[in-house]
Amino acid sequence: MPESRALAVLVGLGTGALLTLMLLSNAEVGRRAGPLAASLVPHATGTAVALLLLLPGRPPLAGPAPAWAYLGGLSGAATVALTTVAANSALALSGTLALGLVGQVAFARGADRWGWLGQARAAFARRDALAALLIVLGSLLVIRGAA
Amino acid sequence: MILFAAMALAGGALVGLSRQVNGRLARATTPLVASFWNHLVGFAALALVALVALGWPSGLSGVPPWAWAGGPIGVLFVALGSWLLPRLGAARTALLVIAGQMVSGAALDTLRGAEGMGWRAGGVLLILAGVAVARR
Numbered sequence: 001m002p003e004s005r006a007l008a009v010l011v012g013l014g015t016g017a018l019l020t021l022m023l024l025s026n027a028e029v030g031r032r033a034g035p036l037a038a039s040l041v042p043h044a045t046g047t048a049v050a051l052l053l054l055l056p057g058r059p060p061l062a063g064p065a066p067a068w069a070y071l072g073g074l075s076g077a078a079t080v081a082l083t084t085v086a087a088n089s090a091l092a093l094s095g096t097l098a099l100g101l102v103g104q105v106a107f108a109r110g111a112d113r114w115g116w117l118g119q120a121r122a123a124f125a126r127r128d129a130l131a132a133l134l135i136v137l138g139s140l141l142v143i144r145g146a147a
Numbered sequence: 148m149i150l151f152a153a154m155a156l157a158g159g160a161l162v163g164l165s166r167q168v169n170g171r172l173a174r175a176t177t178p179l180v181a182s183f184w185n186h187l188v189g190f191a192a193l194a195l196v197a198l199v200a201l202g203w204p205s206g207l208s209g210v211p212p213w214a215w216a217g218g219p220i221g222v223l224f225v226a227l228g229s230w231l232l233p234r235l236g237a238a239r240t241a242l243l244v245i246a247g248q249m250v251s252g253a254a255l256d257t258l259r260g261a262e263g264m265g266w267r268a269g270g271v272l273l274i275l276a277g278v279a280v281a282r283r
Contacts, residue, residue: 001257004234005234005235005259005282006282007236008234009230009235009239009243009278010252010277011230011283012231012232012235012239012240012244012246013201013243013244013246013247013250013278014227014247014251015176015224015243015244015247016230016243016244016245016246016247016248016249016251016262017153017229017245017247017248017250017251018220018223018224018227018247019224019244019279020248020251020252020255021216021217021220021249021251021259022220022221022224022249023216023217024255025214025215025216025220025227026214026217026222028210028211028213028214029210029215029217031213032206032209032210032214033204033205033206033209033210034157034198034204035208035260036193036196036204037184037187037206037207039193039214039235040193040194040197040204041187041210041217041218041222042188042206042217042221043189043190043193043203043216043218043221043225044154045215045217045218045219046165046182046190046217046218046219046221046222047183047186047187047218048218049218049222050179050182050183050186050222051183051188053179053222054179054180056204057245059176059177059179059182060178060180060206061180061184062268063172063174063175063176063177063180064175065171065172065174066171066175067173068241069168069169069171069172069181070172070188071168071188071272072165072166072168072169072172072181072184072225073165073184073185073186073187073188073189073190073191073192073237074188074189074192075161075162075165075168076149076161076162076165076185076189076223076236077189077192077193078161078194078213079158079161079162081173082154082155082157082158083154083155083158083278084148084152084162085151086151086152086154086230087155089148089151090148090151090156091148091151091152091155092246095152095155096155096158096230098155099152099155099156099159100155100158101157101159101245102159103155103156103157103158103159103160103161103162103163103190104159104160104162104163104213104241104245105159105162105185105238105241105242105245106159106165107159107160107162107163107164107241108166108238108240108241109236109237109238109243111163111238112236112237112238113166113196113235116167116168117164117167117168117171118167118170118174119167119170119232119236120173120236121231121238122238125278127281127283128238128239128281130277131242131277131278131280131281131282132238132242132277133277134273134274134276135242135245135246135273135274135277135278136242136245136279137150137243137273137275138220138246138268138269138270138271138272138273138274138275138276138277139245139246139268139270139274141187141250141266141267141269141270141273142249142253142266142267142270142271142274143249143270144263145253145256145261145262145264145265145267145270146178146252146256146261146263146267147263
């Protein structure tokens with residue numbers, strides 16, 4: 001296994017752990033101030049912190065990218081709206097999480113397969129399919145345990 | 148019910164879409180610059196919804212200091228997603244982030260003494276096996 005691959009795998013796992021901490025924080029904001037605040041507040045503080053982090057290096061804020069590439073935040077905001085409504089239906093949080101996971105993996109696979117949005121096309125080896133099966137199945141069990 | 152299921156599925160797909168879009172911008176700038184735009188544009192959209200439809204949220208003074216960490220953590224989360232995409236591809240990035248989220252979430256639930264320990268333990272074992280297969 002190449003060294004860089006091992007590092008990327010560890011970073012991927014760590015990024016997921018960050019998501020747990022992020023959801024924990026934002027859920028507390030939501031509990032106190034409502035679901036809109038749970039998304040609005042972290043976007044506000046995130047914008048401020050990102051700007052602070054960018055100040056010392058002063059990198060250009062624009063580059064040779066299509067205009068749509070600046071609009072990733074819209075997709076994030078729409079996610080909040082959709083999942084909030086779904087989680088308050090009979091699906092509950094666990095069903096919403098489980099289906100969201102499937103939607104996310106399917107979309108990512110499509111991006112690899114067809115090179116969506118500039119993603120480099122990548123094959124899906126039998127090994128990748130096995131990894132996907134194990135991780136999705138395991139995740140569904142974890143979600144079941146929390147339901 | 149089918150409508151709600153479609154919404155949940157679409158919510159997941161939008162997480163992937165967002166990562167691809169931010170990753171595209173990061174390729175032309177840096178992951179941190181892309182994360183900045185993601186948060187600024189998301190904030191603008193949500194602020195518009197608040198002002199036009201739902202009303203500005205109240206009760207923010209009751210939010211404990213630690214809960215404000217979600218934004219800074221999110222900046223790092225989005226930037227790392229852009230960093231991962233060209234290194235692992237989209238599917239492996241999604242799977243590993245999900246694996247990290249599920250294992251850490253299961254650990255947190257266990258620390259809190261939540262029920263469902265058997266389901267969690269079995270799930271974590273499968274996930275770790277999947278990660279071991281993916282890292283080759």
